[in-house]
Amino acid sequence: MINEDVRAYIRELLPPRDAVFLEMEREAREKIIPIVEPEVGHLLYWLALTKNSSRILEVGTAIGYSTLWLAKAVLPREGNITTMEINAPRAEAARKYFKKAGIIDQIELIFGDARELLYDLTGPYDFIFLDAAKGKYVEFLDKCIEMLEPGGILVAEDVFMKGMVISGEIDKRRNKTAVARLRTYLQMVMEHPKLETVVLPLGDGIAISTKK
Template identity: 75%
Template sequence: MDFLVHEEAQGYIRALLPKRESIFYEMEKEAKDKIIPIVEPEIGHLLYWLAFTKGSQKVLEIGTAIGYSTLWLAKAVLPRGGRITTMEINEPRADAARKFFKKAGVEQQIELVFGDARELLYTQNGTYDFIFLDAAKGKYIEFLDKCIELLEPGGLLVAEDVFMRGMVISGEIDKRRNKTAVSRLKAYLKLVMEHNLLETVVLPVGDGVAISTKKYKELKK
């Protein structure tokens, strides 16, 4: 299908972004050279803006890759004394993320947990005011209940790539094994839009972003 965001519009928006630190360009090059999926720069800036505007201090990221999105969040969270916990199942990518965290001088403020989020997520006992979900797309709906449990009222749950290269919208599946993931993403989007504990907006930026806010309990009359 055609690009969800027209290439000219995407290029224009990207050109408007403030100049980012050199480490981001280095990470973008490494991701491109090694074919590692990371968020687009405009999505990274969106994450930064959301966390900065919300005043987030306790962040959980599910899916680190090489730490690109983590460092965008760190720009907003760490200067105000916040902390980030991030989970990654791929060991080489986790090692690369640690390298970049150290290079950025933030390795002491970011806890990178190596392992499968399907297990790690259920060992979390604290709460978070920002959760970024960027793991296996077919697992989003499986993780949702636990994410809501871990999210503080008023906190943000941001799910990335919810259009899965446009397949969620078009219904045109490029590989048979992606059929289940697309079906589950559709179910995730329907659920977060109708969930009684969430207010959700879906934005057609990048490959689709779903931003949910956990509702505060209603005051008793």
Template identity: 30%
Template sequence: MRNEMMHRPVLKDEVLELVRDRQKKVPGALGKIQEQATIDNVPIIPNETASFLRFFLKQIKAKKALEVGTAIGFSASLMLDAMGEGSHVTTIDRFDVMIRKAKANFEDLGVADQVTLLEGDAKEVLPTIDDTFDFIFMDSAKSKYIEFLPECLRLLKVDGVLMIDDVFQAGTVMHDIKEIPKSQRTIYRKLNQLYDVVLNHPDLTVTILPLGDGVLMISKDVEDIKL
């Protein structure tokens, strides 16, 4: 389950130490899940991304979030903690092992009634959702981001934010494709396709942040987005 790219950070070691190790870890029972996942190399968002996510959700006063890629339920639980009373997260995953662990963590944390966990492939699940969300967090198969993008934008409210994790491929996403191992070239092509679509789109406001293995932030400026 080790995410190799997370062990090849694009920041200098001393900067990484500041943003990852000197920022406060998540407190309480959720912090224990974060700590154990780090020890076990379970692929959850790194501490600098978790710190930003908590801060950002508080600032935009989000109450309803969608997540693509539940994993063990850490980031969904973190979002609920940040959004506070009356908040709800809908999250999607297709891996039985992760689904079982996530459900157990939601129960242990006492947030199960604030979570709707949809089981299945996001490609099939997303079109069935009839709702709008303040915030969407996409942290799943990187080669599928461009495929999930239209549905995520459909579900996002105007001025809502879509946050897409792990978009740097350890900094290799801008290398010449000949330098990319063949096993990674599909991800490389799909991530670059994602950049091509969103970075200069007239109806999207976009920024890129060097958190973890890269974060892409997309705000929807109009209701109907044509890609």
């Protein structure tokens, strides 16, 4: 949904990325692992930096690419990041990259299903990054709001789902439910009495909410 010339220009403007980021990007391309785009990672870093975030929860680690972007903002201030991942090989890959980046002891990586793990947490968090199964965003919303401190930020990734949320053209039958639920999620965060929300056409769509 994003003009490729605009995407390429924004990406060219980004500061040079460390070698570990480039290695992760290569692995993601080769193994078709979904990670955020570099410009989205930079946005996460900027949000956490300007918010002075110190307690971050990430729902959906994958190989830890977005985690490292958040760590750039938080760990120099001795903040902490909790991240959870359901896929065992990806969780192991994330641990490998955290070790390479020298932050393995500063990241709490929880292996398991967020549908269970999320409800064992109490927070509070000042930043929550939601990048799990898209059909679960609605289910997780109330718990995320509960754990988010006033003034905290909730970021939901891939809310356009390859443009299907906007166009209504579903590529596979199994995606029909996820698209419907993403539309519901966006409507909910835009109308929720405890949230102020903006939706940005960056990457595959980003919804950024702040708790009143």
